[in-house]
Amino acid sequence: MQYPEPVAKLIDSFMRLPGIGHKTAIRLAYFVVDMNNDDVAKFSSALKETKDKLRYCSICGNLTEENPCIICKDKTRDQNIVLVVEQPKDIMVMENMKSYHGLYHVLGGVLSPIEGTGPEDLNIKSLIKRLQTNSNIKEIIIATNATPEGEATAMYLSRLIKPAGIKVTRLAHGLSVGSDIEYADEMTLSRAVSGRTEI
Amino acid sequence: MQYPEPVAKLIDSFMRLPGIGHKTAIRLAYFVVDMNNDDVAKFSSALKETKDKLRYCSICGNLTEENPCIICKDKTRDQNIVLVVEQPKDIMVMENMKSYHGLYHVLGGVLSPIEGTGPEDLNIKSLIKRLQTNSNIKEIIIATNATPEGEATAMYLSRLIKPAGIKVTRLAHGLSVGSDIEYADEMTLSRAVSGRTEI
Numbered sequence: 347m348q349y350p351e352p353v354a355k356l357i358d359s360f361m362r363l364p365g366i367g368h369k370t371a372i373r374l375a376y377f378v379v380d381m382n383n384d385d386v387a388k389f390s391s392a393l394k395e396t397k398d399k400l401r402y403c404s405i406c407g408n409l410t411e412e413n414p415c416i417i418c419k420d421k422t423r424d425q426n427i428v429l430v431v432e433q434p435k436d437i438m439v440m441e442n443m444k445s446y447h448g449l450y451h452v453l454g455g456v457l458s459p460i461e462g463t464g465p466e467d468l469n470i471k472s473l474i475k476r477l478q479t480n481s482n483i484k485e486i487i488i489a490t491n492a493t494p495e496g497e498a499t500a501m502y503l504s505r506l507i508k509p510a511g512i513k514v515t516r517l518a519h520g521l522s523v524g525s526d527i528e529y530a531d532e533m534t535l536s537r538a539v540s541g542r543t544e545i
Numbered sequence: 546m547q548y549p550e551p552v553a554k555l556i557d558s559f560m561r562l563p564g565i566g567h568k569t570a571i572r573l574a575y576f577v578v579d580m581n582n583d584d585v586a587k588f589s590s591a592l593k594e595t596k597d598k599l600r601y602c603s604i605c606g607n608l609t610e611e612n613p614c615i616i617c618k619d620k621t622r623d624q625n626i627v628l629v630v631e632q633p634k635d636i637m638v639m640e641n642m643k644s645y646h647g648l649y650h651v652l653g654g655v656l657s658p659i660e661g662t663g664p665e666d667l668n669i670k671s672l673i674k675r676l677q678t679n680s681n682i683k684e685i686i687i688a689t690n691a692t693p694e695g696e697a698t699a700m701y702l703s704r705l706i707k708p709a710g711i712k713v714t715r716l717a718h719g720l721s722v723g724s725d726i727e728y729a730d731e732m733t734l735s736r737a738v739s740g741r742t743e744i
Contacts, residue, residue, distance in 0.1 A: 349637060350598075351594075351598075351610060352594035352597075352599055352610070353595060353599070353608065355587065355590075355594065358587075358591075359587060359592075362584060363577075364576055365569070365572075370564070372634065372637075374563070375595070376632070376633070376634045377562060378592060379608060385558070386593070386595065387593070387596070388554065389558035389561075389592055390589045390592040390593045391589070393558075393577060393588055393589040393592070394586070395551035395554065396555050396574070396577055397582050399549075399551050400549055400551055400552070409552065409578060411549050434578075435575045438571075
């Protein structure tokens, strides 16, 4: 016997999400069946709106409902610094930190020869254009992830931008705050030692 | 900074699902942003259809698009046996087994004094009515879960139905096929011993 058609479709849709297998998808689909109508209607329209209303900001590549995005439009922010991230969601993480008030630029990924992602697949051209047309920008902070691909992308950007006389920095590597040295991996510990600061 | 409104709504909807916390909801929401339009549209309409098209079968309480459901309508199935389950999804599990060809009845839950679920909250009245109006039914198999509540519900139904001269059976308890005795819990092992069969 087959699942009733709407349930089968729902299971199929849930299974397309990352980390959700067949059993979990079935559980979620039947959970939706028992949810109240309002909540399901909201869920359904939130999905639709995500595709209908969201755009990428033409300046920084952030996800936004209005173009340019509210960060690019906000003239009270520090116009001298641009923090470069991999994904739009990284901007939210930075903003939640509440101690950075400059601008952003979203690459949309990282350089990855294995996955065939080259410089032309990322928002690098638009970053260079921003630097050429906006002489206010004095520093680029590269906040790609601390993965091999993220590091390589940071190196690539640094070599590309430095010759123009703009300061290029990278987020510090070291021990997590509150962590035990005992459990730190060798690479992190080695970066913590080489990046030591005077107190 | 806030998430763009459609993303915030989507995160909120995902968080209503069981087993999905804030971080996972964010990850899923941003995954949806990158999904192709078609898949998101399908997902959105599957949610809507689940609420719009699904009904409970007036005979057995199964989830169905047509009333009565295809199992109740199927006259080739064994009309003498009714298997009683807690939830509609349990029917799918039984059907996937492919060795049961009788009818079903969905209780919609189990008796639970803690949660305030009494006999009147379950589809018990409709089961009794089925037994009274349909003299074909010779056996009721109670397939509630092997939890205290499931066991109590099974006992309750058995006492209710047996006096009418209908055979009432319960799924066997014992070792899972392929499992090690070493890892079986005491309760299961004790039921496996008391329910031993001659070979």
